[in-house]
Structure formats: C-alpha cells, structure tokens
Amino acid sequence: MVRTEIGRLQEHPIVDFRRGKEVTIYFNGKPIKAFEGETVAAALYAAGVRVFSRSFRWHRPRGFFCAIGKCSACMMEVDGIPNVRTCKVYVRDGMQVRTQSGMPDAEKDMFSILDDVIDKVFPHGSHYSKFTTSKKAREFMVKRMRKFTGFGNPPKAVFSGNADYEEIETDILVVGGGPGGMSAAINAGKYGAKVLLVDENPFLGGQLVKQTHRFFGSAKERAGTRGIRISQILEDELMSIENVEVRKETRVFGIYNGEAGAYQRIDENYGKLLRIKAKKIVVATGAYERTLVFENNDLPGVYGAGGVQTLMNVYGIKPGNMGLIVGSGNVGLILTYQLMQAGVNVAAIVEAMPRIGGYFVHAAKVRRLGVPIYVRHTILKATGKKSVEGAVIARLDDKWQPIPGTEKKIDCDFICVAVGLSPTHELLYQAGCKMKFVPELGGIVPLRSRFNETSVTGLYVAGDVAGIEEATAAIMEGRIAGIHAAVTLGYGGDEAKKELDEAVREIEEFRAGPFGERIVCGLEKCTLESEVML
C-alpha cells in the first residue's frame, strides 16, 4: 500500500521525508545512489546491502544492530580512514566506502569456509606466540593477520584538515541534546544561567526524532503530542533562550574535575578541541540497546528495535517485508505499529514473560490488526545464511526453559530485538561518580540525590543515563536537574525553588502507578542520603 522506490518510502502517514540532493557514493568501487542527509549505513541498506562487515574470528557476516553509533558492527573504511562507524557518517558525493574485513570483501568472504581449519591452526591468542622468531616473518604475518581479523588497515589517507583549540567558560554544561538534556538546558537557561548544550549528532532531539507516536502523560508534559513534534517544540524553546548556546556535532570525551574535554566537528577539514570550564555539568547521554542470546543473533537482519526505528522513521528506509519482534515492552509494541504504518508486515511479537510488558493499549492496537502476541515464548534461533530468512520460536515452561516439541517456524526477513536498554554511563564512570548495578533501572547507574546530583558535586544526570524510563520522565528529570543546578549557582530565587519543589512532586506522582513501581524500587537503591538542601 505504501509506495517505495529504491528501498525508500515515498509516502508515510505521519512523517514527511525531506530528502536532500541526490549524490553517488562508491561501495567497494560500485556506485550507489544516496541522498544528502542520509548516513552511509542507511544509504547502503536502502541499496540492498545487508552484510556490512565480518566478525573478527569465524568470518561471520555482520550487519548493523543499533544504527546510532554504539554497536560498531557497521565499521568500514571511508575515504581511506579505517574503522569508521558508517551509521554516524553522512554521505557526500564521491565518497569511497569499503568493507575492511573479509577477502575479497565482506559479502563474499572466501576465508569463511576455512573457519574450522583456521581455528585449529591458530587458536585464540596464538598470534602472541606464533611467528615471533624472525622480524621479517612477523611483519609479513601481521599484515596478513590484519586482513583476517577485520580490524581495518592503517589509514591510507593522510589527514590534511585543520584543528583549533578553544577554551569556553560557562555556568552549566549539558552533555546530550535529547529530551533530558534539552529540558535541563531550558530550565536552567530560563532562570538566567549561562548554558552550553553539546550533542554529538548534527540534530537535536536524541531518540525523539524517530518517535512518531503520540506520547502518554499529562497535557502539561505534552501528552497526546507526537514525539517528533515534542522534539521540535523543545528545540524551539531552547533556541529562544538567549543565554543558551548549542553546539552540535560536538563529542565530550572526558570530564576532569569540573572541566570537560570535547571535539567539535565544523566541517570535513576543520574541527575544534574544546576545553569547557563549567560550574555545573548535566550528563544526559541516554542509553543503548541490549541484545539477546540466541543462535545466529549476529546475523544481518537481527536489529535493535531502535535501529529499525532510525532506519524507517528518520531516513524513510524500508527495513524489510516481514518482521518478528522479540519483546513486548512499549518499544516492541510501538515499533510493531510503526512498521505497519510503513507498510511492513509483522509476523508476531514474542514475549518471554507470562504477560505483555508494555501498555495494554499499545498491545491492543496491534492485536486488533491481527499481529499475534506470544507470551511465555522465546526465540530459539534465527535462520539464514547471509541474512535472516526466518526464525524458530518456542514456548517456555515455568522455569523459563523451552518446551521441546513447541517449536514454531516463523517466516520473516528481519528480527527486532526489543528487550530493553542500558544506560550509556561511561562518561559518569570516567568523571568518578559512584555507580551501582540496579536491574530495575536497566543496569549500571550513578548514585544520585533527589535532585539528580551525583556523588560528584555539581555533576547531574537526567534521562535514561540515570535509569531507563521514557521521554516524559526524562523531560521531568531534566527540569529538576536544570533548575537545581541554576538555583545552587544563585539564579532564580524563590520562584525557582518553588518550581523545583513542584517538579519533584510531579515526577513522584508520575511514578506512583504500577508502571512506576519498578522505577521507584530501583531509585530507592541508588538515592544518596546526603541531599543538597537549599
């Protein structure tokens, strides 16, 4: 029903895809049509490329998983530079993209048939002990082994760009321009604090840019509004505050005693190293998707749910014809509906728990369109040679073991793993925050006060990096962190303090229902006792 052309959706009920100028990129020397604004990975996918790389051992074909720069399965050589995450690089006319693992390329890797032999002759770690006697032999073998491993070759291109150094002083630095980060910047900025917001992407909004569905919550949190619009509303609000500066394509690589180091990309040949001295820092780096253990889970065609959302809702690229969704949380349910909106069929939703994990109303709207939801079921394996051709699911017993004889074959050409997220906590670790594993919050999270200040004074968290919830909660957390940071710097006065109390009360009320129970239980385990009183 939905028209497609060269792998791209030409129409969509919700999103209006505005594609840039048509350009040509070269994949292993072969010309491929792409549109400006698309990432290399997205353009290749649209052109039908499924194998992006080969695994370091065993030469197994790999596609991408996350499509937001976190899984590294899409690494290729771009314009002579090895190990480039192609899902984070945007196409440019004449760009040369090569797969760097596999001989002659990742698609047709002749060494994959030698896997067993290679593993016998060169067991794990053998390169440390073999070929060490003669320098010549070693140099020769290292070169050959590099080819085998797929780590990429030394850059052929010499970097010819320029880089500058800039020191910035600001009241508050916000790392991450998703709902949590934008909300923190808005709420600190509106009381007069000087704010710098940085984000690694060329756009703001974080993962909101692919949330085409209407949001839940109260009207005050813009419930009933689509995520993509909320992203725009927040951005407009942010841009209207004079004392907030936004720098896109800026990656923070470290926080050292209240100072942050970052790299800002200006264009292909020019960048800036930033030293940011901030009195307060809000980290809102979000989360990445978890995978699931099953046979062939590395096969191209097994994607994170968010990866498919990015491909489909941001770039308008059809992920396949028939999907299987693993996980019935809100992400899995919403994705199912979004796939159907893009004219893609969903074979089934598989859930290991005895009941649906997400909101019932989301389940009801895909169920009534005929998508079966199998609770107490799991995926046993993906089938296919170079990409997913099907899947086998089975029913689970009370001890979560597959029941023999209940296996069912599902025809599908891609599988979406929607089994949850984990906080992107690396920057917090590096900054010295006390961290704790809290399963209710999705993994390792920082200890924090009621106002989202971590154990490092002046360092705040907001959004999924503080614990996996959803965008509305992230906006509320950002508001709390932003206002508290501003207030402790002397901005806002009583008015701000009053709003802060109100914000804390609102998020408590928001989490008061059964869906918030788990979060509240998790928060109890990681809330710092010593709270900064105002």
Added chain:
Amino acid sequence: MKYLERGYLERDELPPFPSEERLKKKAVAYIECPQPIPCSPCYESCPANAIQMNNINDPPKVDYEKCTGCMKCIRVCPGLAIFMLRLRDDGKGEVTLQYEFLPWLKKGDIVKLYNRKGEEIGEGVVNWVLPPERNDNTSLVRVEVDADLIFEVRAVRPAGWER
C-alpha cells in the same frame, strides 16, 4: 489481569456499556483503557467533565450521561483506545475510531471490519472522516455497521487490504 496475556479485552473485562437509550440519543465516548498508566489527556481535554480520574495513573471512567459526544478525547488519545459509538434510528450503528494508515480513508469507502482479536467480522461503509491534516495526522473515521457490531468493531482497513 488476563487481558495482558492476550492483548485484547474479553466481554467481562470491558467497561460497562452505555444504555441503548443513551446510544440512540447521540454519539458517546467508550474508552477501552483498563490499565493504570500515567496518562491523562482525555481527562484534560473533556469540556463536559464526563471523564473521571482520581490521579494520572487512574484508568478513565466515562459518565455516559455527561458525555456530549464532542470528540475532543478521541482526537488526542495516544493509545487509540477511545471509540465513539452510536445507534441510529434506522437500525444501523456507527463506530468512530482513530486511523493512522495509508491510504487515508474517504467518505464512501468500503472497509473490512476487525474485532479486538484481529478477526475479520464483516464490511462497513465510511460515512464521515476527519481529515488527517486537521488532527496532526490522526484521522478520525466513522463507519456505518450493523447495530450489533458496535461493541465488536475495533479496527478497519480498506477492502483490498491483506495482512
């Protein structure tokens, strides 16, 4: 909460039906949203105070006598869980639902009707549409169905649609 094992509501889990008398007067909002979730735009949008909620997590309850059939709630419901129901004097029934698929439906289109389980239960005719551009791409579609189907029809697709 058996409905969470199935993904659809059975008869005994549905909210009470509006009386036949009320259904004949004018359209009434029927909300199939049994689970406590933090969501309240329907409650906030209702100008007649017909939707009751004690807090944001409380499932909405409709006072059918107060409901004026204004459709403010069905326009904003993010869960696509609100249906406007009506019984006409000529013995036909009408169901209005949110619709977000291509091709957009038009007045006069014949549609397949689906129940909560996704089973095809007949055909209906679209007799009114709120165009998608008027409501942030969520179109409202009113279908004319047999009177006994108004508590069954929960999805429609164009006549030629195949899963």
